[in-house]
Amino acid sequence: MSANDLAQTIQAHPPSLERFLRYLVLFGIIECKDGIFSVTSLGSLLSEDHEEGLKYQYLMISNYVMKAVKHLDHTIRTGGVALEHALGMLVFDYMKQHPEDNECFLKMFKKHLKVFARQLLSVYDFSPFKHIVDVGGADGALLIEILKSTPNAQGTLFDLPHVAEEAAKMIAENKLSERCKTAGGSFFDSFSVVGDCYILKHVLHDWNDEKSGEILRNIGKSMGRESKLLIMGSILDSNYYEFQMIDFIMWIYANGKERSISDFEALLKSADFKISRLILLPARKRMIIETVLNK
Ligand SMILES: C[S@@+](CC[C@H](N)C(=O)[O-])C[C@H]1O[C@@H](n2cnc3c(N)ncnc32)[C@H](O)[C@@H]1O
Known part of the structure:
Protein backbone atom coordinates (compact mmCIF):
# COMPACT_ATOMS: atom_id res chain seq x y z
CA MET A 1 0.00 0.00 0.00
CA SER A 2 1.00 3.60 -0.37
CA ALA A 3 1.52 5.49 2.89
CA ASN A 4 -1.64 7.48 2.12
CA ASP A 5 -3.83 4.39 1.63
CA LEU A 6 -2.37 2.74 4.72
CA ALA A 7 -2.92 5.91 6.75
CA GLN A 8 -6.58 5.89 5.71
CA THR A 9 -6.97 2.22 6.62
CA ILE A 10 -5.48 2.58 10.10
CA GLN A 11 -6.54 6.19 10.59
CA ALA A 12 -3.06 7.63 10.93
CA HIS A 13 -1.42 10.95 10.09
CA PRO A 14 -0.10 10.29 6.52
CA PRO A 15 3.22 12.26 6.63
CA SER A 16 4.14 10.83 10.03
CA LEU A 17 3.24 7.29 9.00
CA GLU A 18 5.29 7.65 5.80
CA ARG A 19 8.27 8.94 7.76
CA PHE A 20 8.01 6.00 10.15
CA LEU A 21 7.71 3.44 7.31
CA ARG A 22 10.80 4.91 5.63
CA TYR A 23 12.64 4.51 8.93
CA LEU A 24 11.61 0.82 9.07
CA VAL A 25 13.01 0.33 5.55
CA LEU A 26 16.47 0.95 7.08
CA PHE A 27 16.10 -2.28 9.09
CA GLY A 28 14.94 -4.41 6.17
CA ILE A 29 11.54 -5.02 7.76
CA ILE A 30 9.66 -3.01 5.14
CA GLU A 31 10.57 -2.25 1.54
CA CYS A 32 9.39 0.55 -0.69
CA LYS A 33 9.06 0.40 -4.50
CA ASP A 34 7.53 3.28 -6.45
CA GLY A 35 5.86 4.65 -3.33
CA ILE A 36 4.31 1.28 -2.40
CA PHE A 37 5.35 -0.15 0.96
CA SER A 38 5.36 -3.90 1.63
CA VAL A 39 6.56 -6.21 4.38
CA THR A 40 9.78 -8.13 3.58
CA SER A 41 10.31 -11.80 4.51
CA LEU A 42 12.33 -10.58 7.51
CA GLY A 43 9.45 -8.32 8.55
CA SER A 44 6.97 -11.19 8.23
CA LEU A 45 8.73 -12.90 11.16
CA LEU A 46 7.08 -10.25 13.33
CA SER A 47 3.58 -10.84 12.03
CA GLU A 48 0.78 -12.10 14.27
CA ASP A 49 0.69 -15.29 12.16
CA HIS A 50 4.31 -16.30 12.63
CA GLU A 51 4.22 -19.79 14.11
CA GLU A 52 6.88 -19.20 16.78
CA GLY A 53 5.28 -15.96 17.99
CA LEU A 54 8.38 -13.82 17.43
CA LYS A 55 6.25 -10.70 17.66
CA TYR A 56 5.58 -11.39 21.33
CA GLN A 57 9.19 -12.39 21.97
CA TYR A 58 10.28 -9.10 20.43
CA LEU A 59 7.75 -7.10 22.48
CA MET A 60 8.84 -8.78 25.71
CA ILE A 61 12.53 -8.35 24.99
CA SER A 62 12.28 -4.77 23.83
CA ASN A 63 10.17 -3.80 26.82
CA TYR A 64 11.80 -5.69 29.69
CA VAL A 65 15.38 -5.94 28.49
CA MET A 66 15.58 -2.21 27.86
CA LYS A 67 14.35 -1.61 31.40
CA ALA A 68 16.90 -4.07 32.77
CA VAL A 69 19.83 -2.73 30.77
CA LYS A 70 19.42 0.66 32.45
CA HIS A 71 20.03 -1.08 35.79
CA LEU A 72 22.95 -3.21 34.64
CA ASP A 73 25.29 -1.25 36.91
CA HIS A 74 23.28 -2.57 39.88
CA THR A 75 24.05 -6.15 38.82
CA ILE A 76 27.71 -5.40 38.19
CA ARG A 77 28.17 -3.59 41.50
CA THR A 78 26.12 -5.91 43.74
CA GLY A 79 25.40 -9.17 41.88
CA GLY A 80 21.66 -8.37 42.24
CA VAL A 81 19.02 -8.80 39.53
CA ALA A 82 18.91 -5.79 37.17
CA LEU A 83 15.26 -6.21 36.16
CA GLU A 84 14.15 -6.76 39.76
CA HIS A 85 15.91 -3.52 40.66
CA ALA A 86 14.20 -1.74 37.74
CA LEU A 87 10.71 -3.05 38.50
CA GLY A 88 10.99 -2.99 42.29
CA MET A 89 10.04 -6.67 42.38
CA LEU A 90 10.69 -10.02 40.71
CA VAL A 91 9.50 -10.04 37.08
CA PHE A 92 6.96 -12.85 37.71
CA ASP A 93 5.32 -10.83 40.53
CA TYR A 94 5.31 -7.74 38.33
CA MET A 95 3.49 -9.60 35.56
CA LYS A 96 0.85 -10.75 37.99
CA GLN A 97 0.06 -7.06 38.57
CA HIS A 98 0.21 -6.19 34.84
CA PRO A 99 -2.22 -8.50 33.03
CA GLU A 100 -1.49 -7.01 29.60
CA ASP A 101 2.20 -7.92 29.96
CA ASN A 102 1.27 -11.35 31.29
CA GLU A 103 -0.95 -11.89 28.24
CA CYS A 104 1.95 -11.00 25.93
CA PHE A 105 4.24 -13.35 27.91
CA LEU A 106 1.76 -16.24 27.62
CA LYS A 107 1.15 -15.62 23.90
CA MET A 108 4.89 -15.80 23.32
CA PHE A 109 4.98 -19.28 24.93
CA LYS A 110 1.75 -20.53 23.40
CA LYS A 111 3.07 -20.15 19.86
CA HIS A 112 6.56 -21.44 20.59
CA LEU A 113 5.31 -24.42 22.63
CA LYS A 114 3.13 -25.74 19.81
CA VAL A 115 6.11 -25.81 17.46
CA PHE A 116 8.36 -27.31 20.14
CA ALA A 117 5.73 -29.99 20.92
CA ARG A 118 5.95 -31.28 17.33
CA GLN A 119 9.74 -31.63 17.60
CA LEU A 120 9.53 -33.25 21.03
CA LEU A 121 6.85 -35.79 20.12
CA SER A 122 8.86 -36.89 17.10
CA VAL A 123 11.83 -37.91 19.29
CA TYR A 124 10.41 -38.82 22.71
CA ASP A 125 7.80 -41.48 23.56
CA PHE A 126 5.50 -40.47 26.41
CA SER A 127 3.27 -43.58 26.15
CA PRO A 128 4.88 -45.40 29.12
CA PHE A 129 3.82 -42.61 31.53
CA LYS A 130 0.61 -42.50 33.55
CA HIS A 131 0.87 -39.00 35.00
CA ILE A 132 2.84 -36.19 33.36
CA VAL A 133 3.51 -33.05 35.39
CA ASP A 134 4.64 -29.89 33.57
CA VAL A 135 6.36 -27.70 36.17
CA ALA A 164 -2.30 -21.81 36.39
CA GLU A 165 -5.69 -20.07 36.20
CA GLU A 166 -5.03 -19.15 32.55
CA ALA A 167 -3.83 -22.69 31.87
CA ALA A 168 -7.10 -24.13 33.28
CA LYS A 169 -9.01 -22.12 30.64
CA MET A 170 -6.81 -23.44 27.80
CA ILE A 171 -7.13 -27.01 29.08
CA ALA A 172 -10.93 -26.65 29.20
CA GLU A 173 -10.98 -25.17 25.67
CA ASN A 174 -9.10 -28.26 24.50
CA LYS A 175 -11.62 -30.51 26.30
CA LEU A 176 -8.94 -32.05 28.50
CA SER A 177 -10.18 -30.96 31.95
CA GLU A 178 -11.10 -34.58 32.83
CA ARG A 179 -7.53 -35.76 32.31
CA CYS A 180 -5.56 -32.65 33.13
CA LYS A 181 -5.60 -30.68 36.38
CA THR A 182 -3.83 -27.47 37.29
CA ALA A 183 -2.02 -26.70 40.53
CA GLY A 184 -1.08 -23.13 41.45
CA GLY A 185 1.88 -22.53 43.74
CA SER A 186 5.58 -21.83 43.87
CA PHE A 187 8.22 -24.45 43.21
CA PHE A 188 10.26 -22.82 45.97
CA ASP A 189 7.58 -23.68 48.53
CA SER A 190 5.99 -27.03 49.06
CA PHE A 191 5.70 -28.98 45.84
CA SER A 192 3.74 -32.20 46.20
CA VAL A 193 2.38 -33.25 42.82
CA VAL A 194 3.04 -36.95 42.37
CA GLY A 195 3.66 -38.17 38.83
CA ASP A 196 5.94 -40.54 36.94
CA CYS A 197 7.12 -37.93 34.42
CA TYR A 198 8.05 -34.34 35.26
CA ILE A 199 8.85 -31.68 32.69
CA LEU A 200 10.94 -28.58 33.35
CA LYS A 201 11.17 -26.69 30.09
CA HIS A 202 13.02 -23.41 29.86
CA VAL A 203 12.58 -22.95 33.61
CA LEU A 204 16.07 -23.50 35.03
CA HIS A 205 17.56 -20.81 32.76
CA ASP A 206 15.52 -18.24 34.76
CA TRP A 207 17.47 -19.07 37.92
CA ASN A 208 21.00 -19.23 39.23
CA ASP A 209 22.50 -22.55 40.39
CA GLU A 210 21.39 -22.11 44.00
CA LYS A 211 17.73 -21.44 43.11
CA SER A 212 17.76 -24.09 40.36
CA GLY A 213 19.08 -26.61 42.91
CA GLU A 214 16.13 -25.75 45.20
CA ILE A 215 13.62 -26.35 42.38
CA LEU A 216 15.24 -29.68 41.50
CA ARG A 217 15.35 -30.86 45.12
CA ASN A 218 11.68 -29.89 45.67
CA ILE A 219 10.63 -31.88 42.60
CA GLY A 220 12.90 -34.74 43.68
CA LYS A 221 10.96 -35.05 46.97
CA SER A 222 7.77 -35.99 45.03
CA MET A 223 9.52 -38.39 42.66
CA GLY A 224 9.61 -42.15 42.99
CA ARG A 225 12.57 -44.32 41.94
CA GLU A 226 10.98 -45.03 38.55
CA SER A 227 9.95 -41.40 37.86
CA LYS A 228 11.72 -39.36 35.22
CA LEU A 229 12.42 -35.65 35.11
CA LEU A 230 12.86 -34.21 31.62
CA ILE A 231 14.78 -30.98 31.44
CA MET A 232 14.27 -29.20 28.15
CA GLY A 233 15.78 -26.02 26.85
CA SER A 234 18.78 -24.70 25.02
CA ILE A 235 22.42 -25.56 25.34
CA LEU A 236 24.96 -22.82 25.82
CA ASP A 237 27.40 -23.04 22.97
CA SER A 238 30.08 -20.40 22.64
CA ASN A 239 29.92 -20.75 18.84
CA TYR A 240 26.32 -19.61 18.76
CA TYR A 241 25.89 -15.89 19.18
CA GLU A 242 22.12 -16.30 19.69
CA PHE A 243 22.62 -18.29 22.89
CA GLN A 244 25.30 -15.97 24.21
CA MET A 245 22.67 -13.24 23.79
CA ILE A 246 19.97 -15.26 25.57
CA ASP A 247 22.44 -15.98 28.36
CA PHE A 248 22.96 -12.23 28.77
CA ILE A 249 19.20 -11.61 28.76
CA MET A 250 18.59 -14.29 31.40
CA TRP A 251 21.32 -12.73 33.54
CA ILE A 252 19.87 -9.24 33.64
CA TYR A 253 16.27 -10.46 33.66
CA ALA A 254 16.39 -12.84 36.61
CA ASN A 255 20.02 -13.63 37.42
CA GLY A 256 19.50 -16.81 35.44
CA LYS A 257 21.82 -18.35 32.87
CA GLU A 258 22.05 -20.71 29.93
CA ARG A 259 24.08 -23.84 30.65
CA SER A 260 26.38 -26.19 28.78
CA ILE A 261 25.91 -29.95 29.16
CA SER A 262 28.67 -30.10 31.78
CA ASP A 263 27.00 -27.23 33.71
CA PHE A 264 23.78 -29.30 33.73
CA GLU A 265 25.68 -32.41 34.88
CA ALA A 266 27.16 -30.53 37.84
CA LEU A 267 23.84 -28.88 38.77
CA LEU A 268 21.94 -32.18 38.59
CA LYS A 269 24.58 -34.01 40.61
CA SER A 270 24.37 -31.38 43.35
CA ALA A 271 20.59 -32.00 43.60
CA ASP A 272 20.93 -35.83 43.61
CA PHE A 273 19.90 -36.47 40.03
CA LYS A 274 21.76 -38.25 37.27
CA ILE A 275 21.38 -38.08 33.51
CA SER A 276 19.86 -41.24 32.00
CA ARG A 277 19.57 -40.02 28.42
CA LEU A 278 20.46 -36.95 26.38
CA ILE A 279 18.63 -36.11 23.18
CA LEU A 280 19.86 -33.25 21.03
CA LEU A 281 17.24 -31.66 18.82
CA PRO A 282 18.60 -30.44 15.50
CA ALA A 283 16.76 -27.12 15.64
CA ARG A 284 18.46 -24.22 17.32
CA LYS A 285 20.65 -26.16 19.79
CA ARG A 286 17.78 -27.46 21.87
CA MET A 287 18.01 -30.54 24.04
CA ILE A 288 16.07 -32.92 26.23
CA ILE A 289 17.93 -34.25 29.26
CA GLU A 290 16.18 -37.26 30.78
CA THR A 291 17.13 -37.64 34.43
CA VAL A 292 16.36 -39.94 37.34
CA LEU A 293 17.02 -39.66 41.04
CA ASN A 294 20.55 -40.67 41.94
CA LYS A 295 19.51 -42.95 44.83
C1 LIG B 1 10.53 -19.06 30.98
S1 LIG B 1 8.91 -19.56 31.39
C2 LIG B 1 8.85 -21.20 30.66
C3 LIG B 1 7.46 -21.60 30.30
C4 LIG B 1 7.33 -22.93 29.55
N1 LIG B 1 7.77 -24.04 30.36
C5 LIG B 1 8.07 -22.89 28.24
O1 LIG B 1 9.04 -23.59 28.06
O2 LIG B 1 7.70 -22.13 27.35
C6 LIG B 1 9.04 -19.88 33.12
C7 LIG B 1 7.74 -20.34 33.75
O3 LIG B 1 8.00 -20.52 35.16
C8 LIG B 1 6.90 -19.98 35.89
N2 LIG B 1 7.36 -19.64 37.25
C9 LIG B 1 8.13 -18.60 37.62
N3 LIG B 1 8.33 -18.60 38.95
C10 LIG B 1 7.66 -19.68 39.42
C11 LIG B 1 7.51 -20.22 40.73
N4 LIG B 1 8.09 -19.67 41.79
N5 LIG B 1 6.77 -21.35 40.86
C12 LIG B 1 6.17 -21.93 39.77
N6 LIG B 1 6.31 -21.47 38.51
C13 LIG B 1 7.04 -20.35 38.34
C14 LIG B 1 6.49 -18.78 35.07
O4 LIG B 1 5.18 -18.35 35.37
C15 LIG B 1 6.62 -19.32 33.64
O5 LIG B 1 5.45 -19.95 33.20
Whole structure:
Protein backbone atom coordinates (compact mmCIF):
# COMPACT_ATOMS: atom_id res chain seq x y z
CA MET A 1 0.00 0.00 0.00
CA SER A 2 1.00 3.60 -0.37
CA ALA A 3 1.52 5.49 2.89
CA ASN A 4 -1.64 7.48 2.12
CA ASP A 5 -3.83 4.39 1.63
CA LEU A 6 -2.37 2.74 4.72
CA ALA A 7 -2.92 5.91 6.75
CA GLN A 8 -6.58 5.89 5.71
CA THR A 9 -6.97 2.22 6.62
CA ILE A 10 -5.48 2.58 10.10
CA GLN A 11 -6.54 6.19 10.59
CA ALA A 12 -3.06 7.63 10.93
CA HIS A 13 -1.42 10.95 10.09
CA PRO A 14 -0.10 10.29 6.52
CA PRO A 15 3.22 12.26 6.63
CA SER A 16 4.14 10.83 10.03
CA LEU A 17 3.24 7.29 9.00
CA GLU A 18 5.29 7.65 5.80
CA ARG A 19 8.27 8.94 7.76
CA PHE A 20 8.01 6.00 10.15
CA LEU A 21 7.71 3.44 7.31
CA ARG A 22 10.80 4.91 5.63
CA TYR A 23 12.64 4.51 8.93
CA LEU A 24 11.61 0.82 9.07
CA VAL A 25 13.01 0.33 5.55
CA LEU A 26 16.47 0.95 7.08
CA PHE A 27 16.10 -2.28 9.09
CA GLY A 28 14.94 -4.41 6.17
CA ILE A 29 11.54 -5.02 7.76
CA ILE A 30 9.66 -3.01 5.14
CA GLU A 31 10.57 -2.25 1.54
CA CYS A 32 9.39 0.55 -0.69
CA LYS A 33 9.06 0.40 -4.50
CA ASP A 34 7.53 3.28 -6.45
CA GLY A 35 5.86 4.65 -3.33
CA ILE A 36 4.31 1.28 -2.40
CA PHE A 37 5.35 -0.15 0.96
CA SER A 38 5.36 -3.90 1.63
CA VAL A 39 6.56 -6.21 4.38
CA THR A 40 9.78 -8.13 3.58
CA SER A 41 10.31 -11.80 4.51
CA LEU A 42 12.33 -10.58 7.51
CA GLY A 43 9.45 -8.32 8.55
CA SER A 44 6.97 -11.19 8.23
CA LEU A 45 8.73 -12.90 11.16
CA LEU A 46 7.08 -10.25 13.33
CA SER A 47 3.58 -10.84 12.03
CA GLU A 48 0.78 -12.10 14.27
CA ASP A 49 0.69 -15.29 12.16
CA HIS A 50 4.31 -16.30 12.63
CA GLU A 51 4.22 -19.79 14.11
CA GLU A 52 6.88 -19.20 16.78
CA GLY A 53 5.28 -15.96 17.99
CA LEU A 54 8.38 -13.82 17.43
CA LYS A 55 6.25 -10.70 17.66
CA TYR A 56 5.58 -11.39 21.33
CA GLN A 57 9.19 -12.39 21.97
CA TYR A 58 10.28 -9.10 20.43
CA LEU A 59 7.75 -7.10 22.48
CA MET A 60 8.84 -8.78 25.71
CA ILE A 61 12.53 -8.35 24.99
CA SER A 62 12.28 -4.77 23.83
CA ASN A 63 10.17 -3.80 26.82
CA TYR A 64 11.80 -5.69 29.69
CA VAL A 65 15.38 -5.94 28.49
CA MET A 66 15.58 -2.21 27.86
CA LYS A 67 14.35 -1.61 31.40
CA ALA A 68 16.90 -4.07 32.77
CA VAL A 69 19.83 -2.73 30.77
CA LYS A 70 19.42 0.66 32.45
CA HIS A 71 20.03 -1.08 35.79
CA LEU A 72 22.95 -3.21 34.64
CA ASP A 73 25.29 -1.25 36.91
CA HIS A 74 23.28 -2.57 39.88
CA THR A 75 24.05 -6.15 38.82
CA ILE A 76 27.71 -5.40 38.19
CA ARG A 77 28.17 -3.59 41.50
CA THR A 78 26.12 -5.91 43.74
CA GLY A 79 25.40 -9.17 41.88
CA GLY A 80 21.66 -8.37 42.24
CA VAL A 81 19.02 -8.80 39.53
CA ALA A 82 18.91 -5.79 37.17
CA LEU A 83 15.26 -6.21 36.16
CA GLU A 84 14.15 -6.76 39.76
CA HIS A 85 15.91 -3.52 40.66
CA ALA A 86 14.20 -1.74 37.74
CA LEU A 87 10.71 -3.05 38.50
CA GLY A 88 10.99 -2.99 42.29
CA MET A 89 10.04 -6.67 42.38
CA LEU A 90 10.69 -10.02 40.71
CA VAL A 91 9.50 -10.04 37.08
CA PHE A 92 6.96 -12.85 37.71
CA ASP A 93 5.32 -10.83 40.53
CA TYR A 94 5.31 -7.74 38.33
CA MET A 95 3.49 -9.60 35.56
CA LYS A 96 0.85 -10.75 37.99
CA GLN A 97 0.06 -7.06 38.57
CA HIS A 98 0.21 -6.19 34.84
CA PRO A 99 -2.22 -8.50 33.03
CA GLU A 100 -1.49 -7.01 29.60
CA ASP A 101 2.20 -7.92 29.96
CA ASN A 102 1.27 -11.35 31.29
CA GLU A 103 -0.95 -11.89 28.24
CA CYS A 104 1.95 -11.00 25.93
CA PHE A 105 4.24 -13.35 27.91
CA LEU A 106 1.76 -16.24 27.62
CA LYS A 107 1.15 -15.62 23.90
CA MET A 108 4.89 -15.80 23.32
CA PHE A 109 4.98 -19.28 24.93
CA LYS A 110 1.75 -20.53 23.40
CA LYS A 111 3.07 -20.15 19.86
CA HIS A 112 6.56 -21.44 20.59
CA LEU A 113 5.31 -24.42 22.63
CA LYS A 114 3.13 -25.74 19.81
CA VAL A 115 6.11 -25.81 17.46
CA PHE A 116 8.36 -27.31 20.14
CA ALA A 117 5.73 -29.99 20.92
CA ARG A 118 5.95 -31.28 17.33
CA GLN A 119 9.74 -31.63 17.60
CA LEU A 120 9.53 -33.25 21.03
CA LEU A 121 6.85 -35.79 20.12
CA SER A 122 8.86 -36.89 17.10
CA VAL A 123 11.83 -37.91 19.29
CA TYR A 124 10.41 -38.82 22.71
CA ASP A 125 7.80 -41.48 23.56
CA PHE A 126 5.50 -40.47 26.41
CA SER A 127 3.27 -43.58 26.15
CA PRO A 128 4.88 -45.40 29.12
CA PHE A 129 3.82 -42.61 31.53
CA LYS A 130 0.61 -42.50 33.55
CA HIS A 131 0.87 -39.00 35.00
CA ILE A 132 2.84 -36.19 33.36
CA VAL A 133 3.51 -33.05 35.39
CA ASP A 134 4.64 -29.89 33.57
CA VAL A 135 6.36 -27.70 36.17
CA GLY A 136 6.37 -24.01 35.19
CA GLY A 137 4.37 -25.07 32.14
CA ALA A 138 2.92 -21.57 31.45
CA ASP A 139 -0.50 -21.80 29.79
CA GLY A 140 -0.24 -25.55 29.19
CA ALA A 141 0.28 -25.47 25.41
CA LEU A 142 3.02 -28.14 25.58
CA LEU A 143 1.25 -30.44 28.07
CA ILE A 144 -1.96 -30.23 26.01
CA GLU A 145 -0.14 -31.44 22.87
CA ILE A 146 1.58 -34.24 24.83
CA LEU A 147 -1.71 -35.41 26.36
CA LYS A 148 -3.45 -35.34 22.98
CA SER A 149 -0.81 -37.76 21.70
CA THR A 150 -0.81 -39.88 24.89
CA PRO A 151 -4.51 -40.68 25.44
CA ASN A 152 -3.98 -42.93 28.49
CA ALA A 153 -1.99 -40.41 30.54
CA GLN A 154 -3.22 -37.90 33.11
CA GLY A 155 -1.57 -34.50 33.40
CA THR A 156 -0.97 -31.74 35.93
CA LEU A 157 0.09 -28.24 35.01
CA PHE A 158 1.97 -26.58 37.85
CA ASP A 159 2.71 -22.84 37.74
CA LEU A 160 2.20 -19.67 39.74
CA PRO A 161 -1.50 -19.31 40.70
CA HIS A 162 -2.35 -16.54 38.22
CA VAL A 163 -0.68 -18.49 35.38
CA ALA A 164 -2.30 -21.81 36.39
CA GLU A 165 -5.69 -20.07 36.20
CA GLU A 166 -5.03 -19.15 32.55
CA ALA A 167 -3.83 -22.69 31.87
CA ALA A 168 -7.10 -24.13 33.28
CA LYS A 169 -9.01 -22.12 30.64
CA MET A 170 -6.81 -23.44 27.80
CA ILE A 171 -7.13 -27.01 29.08
CA ALA A 172 -10.93 -26.65 29.20
CA GLU A 173 -10.98 -25.17 25.67
CA ASN A 174 -9.10 -28.26 24.50
CA LYS A 175 -11.62 -30.51 26.30
CA LEU A 176 -8.94 -32.05 28.50
CA SER A 177 -10.18 -30.96 31.95
CA GLU A 178 -11.10 -34.58 32.83
CA ARG A 179 -7.53 -35.76 32.31
CA CYS A 180 -5.56 -32.65 33.13
CA LYS A 181 -5.60 -30.68 36.38
CA THR A 182 -3.83 -27.47 37.29
CA ALA A 183 -2.02 -26.70 40.53
CA GLY A 184 -1.08 -23.13 41.45
CA GLY A 185 1.88 -22.53 43.74
CA SER A 186 5.58 -21.83 43.87
CA PHE A 187 8.22 -24.45 43.21
CA PHE A 188 10.26 -22.82 45.97
CA ASP A 189 7.58 -23.68 48.53
CA SER A 190 5.99 -27.03 49.06
CA PHE A 191 5.70 -28.98 45.84
CA SER A 192 3.74 -32.20 46.20
CA VAL A 193 2.38 -33.25 42.82
CA VAL A 194 3.04 -36.95 42.37
CA GLY A 195 3.66 -38.17 38.83
CA ASP A 196 5.94 -40.54 36.94
CA CYS A 197 7.12 -37.93 34.42
CA TYR A 198 8.05 -34.34 35.26
CA ILE A 199 8.85 -31.68 32.69
CA LEU A 200 10.94 -28.58 33.35
CA LYS A 201 11.17 -26.69 30.09
CA HIS A 202 13.02 -23.41 29.86
CA VAL A 203 12.58 -22.95 33.61
CA LEU A 204 16.07 -23.50 35.03
CA HIS A 205 17.56 -20.81 32.76
CA ASP A 206 15.52 -18.24 34.76
CA TRP A 207 17.47 -19.07 37.92
CA ASN A 208 21.00 -19.23 39.23
CA ASP A 209 22.50 -22.55 40.39
CA GLU A 210 21.39 -22.11 44.00
CA LYS A 211 17.73 -21.44 43.11
CA SER A 212 17.76 -24.09 40.36
CA GLY A 213 19.08 -26.61 42.91
CA GLU A 214 16.13 -25.75 45.20
CA ILE A 215 13.62 -26.35 42.38
CA LEU A 216 15.24 -29.68 41.50
CA ARG A 217 15.35 -30.86 45.12
CA ASN A 218 11.68 -29.89 45.67
CA ILE A 219 10.63 -31.88 42.60
CA GLY A 220 12.90 -34.74 43.68
CA LYS A 221 10.96 -35.05 46.97
CA SER A 222 7.77 -35.99 45.03
CA MET A 223 9.52 -38.39 42.66
CA GLY A 224 9.61 -42.15 42.99
CA ARG A 225 12.57 -44.32 41.94
CA GLU A 226 10.98 -45.03 38.55
CA SER A 227 9.95 -41.40 37.86
CA LYS A 228 11.72 -39.36 35.22
CA LEU A 229 12.42 -35.65 35.11
CA LEU A 230 12.86 -34.21 31.62
CA ILE A 231 14.78 -30.98 31.44
CA MET A 232 14.27 -29.20 28.15
CA GLY A 233 15.78 -26.02 26.85
CA SER A 234 18.78 -24.70 25.02
CA ILE A 235 22.42 -25.56 25.34
CA LEU A 236 24.96 -22.82 25.82
CA ASP A 237 27.40 -23.04 22.97
CA SER A 238 30.08 -20.40 22.64
CA ASN A 239 29.92 -20.75 18.84
CA TYR A 240 26.32 -19.61 18.76
CA TYR A 241 25.89 -15.89 19.18
CA GLU A 242 22.12 -16.30 19.69
CA PHE A 243 22.62 -18.29 22.89
CA GLN A 244 25.30 -15.97 24.21
CA MET A 245 22.67 -13.24 23.79
CA ILE A 246 19.97 -15.26 25.57
CA ASP A 247 22.44 -15.98 28.36
CA PHE A 248 22.96 -12.23 28.77
CA ILE A 249 19.20 -11.61 28.76
CA MET A 250 18.59 -14.29 31.40
CA TRP A 251 21.32 -12.73 33.54
CA ILE A 252 19.87 -9.24 33.64
CA TYR A 253 16.27 -10.46 33.66
CA ALA A 254 16.39 -12.84 36.61
CA ASN A 255 20.02 -13.63 37.42
CA GLY A 256 19.50 -16.81 35.44
CA LYS A 257 21.82 -18.35 32.87
CA GLU A 258 22.05 -20.71 29.93
CA ARG A 259 24.08 -23.84 30.65
CA SER A 260 26.38 -26.19 28.78
CA ILE A 261 25.91 -29.95 29.16
CA SER A 262 28.67 -30.10 31.78
CA ASP A 263 27.00 -27.23 33.71
CA PHE A 264 23.78 -29.30 33.73
CA GLU A 265 25.68 -32.41 34.88
CA ALA A 266 27.16 -30.53 37.84
CA LEU A 267 23.84 -28.88 38.77
CA LEU A 268 21.94 -32.18 38.59
CA LYS A 269 24.58 -34.01 40.61
CA SER A 270 24.37 -31.38 43.35
CA ALA A 271 20.59 -32.00 43.60
CA ASP A 272 20.93 -35.83 43.61
CA PHE A 273 19.90 -36.47 40.03
CA LYS A 274 21.76 -38.25 37.27
CA ILE A 275 21.38 -38.08 33.51
CA SER A 276 19.86 -41.24 32.00
CA ARG A 277 19.57 -40.02 28.42
CA LEU A 278 20.46 -36.95 26.38
CA ILE A 279 18.63 -36.11 23.18
CA LEU A 280 19.86 -33.25 21.03
CA LEU A 281 17.24 -31.66 18.82
CA PRO A 282 18.60 -30.44 15.50
CA ALA A 283 16.76 -27.12 15.64
CA ARG A 284 18.46 -24.22 17.32
CA LYS A 285 20.65 -26.16 19.79
CA ARG A 286 17.78 -27.46 21.87
CA MET A 287 18.01 -30.54 24.04
CA ILE A 288 16.07 -32.92 26.23
CA ILE A 289 17.93 -34.25 29.26
CA GLU A 290 16.18 -37.26 30.78
CA THR A 291 17.13 -37.64 34.43
CA VAL A 292 16.36 -39.94 37.34
CA LEU A 293 17.02 -39.66 41.04
CA ASN A 294 20.55 -40.67 41.94
CA LYS A 295 19.51 -42.95 44.83
C1 LIG B 1 10.53 -19.06 30.98
S1 LIG B 1 8.91 -19.56 31.39
C2 LIG B 1 8.85 -21.20 30.66
C3 LIG B 1 7.46 -21.60 30.30
C4 LIG B 1 7.33 -22.93 29.55
N1 LIG B 1 7.77 -24.04 30.36
C5 LIG B 1 8.07 -22.89 28.24
O1 LIG B 1 9.04 -23.59 28.06
O2 LIG B 1 7.70 -22.13 27.35
C6 LIG B 1 9.04 -19.88 33.12
C7 LIG B 1 7.74 -20.34 33.75
O3 LIG B 1 8.00 -20.52 35.16
C8 LIG B 1 6.90 -19.98 35.89
N2 LIG B 1 7.36 -19.64 37.25
C9 LIG B 1 8.13 -18.60 37.62
N3 LIG B 1 8.33 -18.60 38.95
C10 LIG B 1 7.66 -19.68 39.42
C11 LIG B 1 7.51 -20.22 40.73
N4 LIG B 1 8.09 -19.67 41.79
N5 LIG B 1 6.77 -21.35 40.86
C12 LIG B 1 6.17 -21.93 39.77
N6 LIG B 1 6.31 -21.47 38.51
C13 LIG B 1 7.04 -20.35 38.34
C14 LIG B 1 6.49 -18.78 35.07
O4 LIG B 1 5.18 -18.35 35.37
C15 LIG B 1 6.62 -19.32 33.64
O5 LIG B 1 5.45 -19.95 33.20
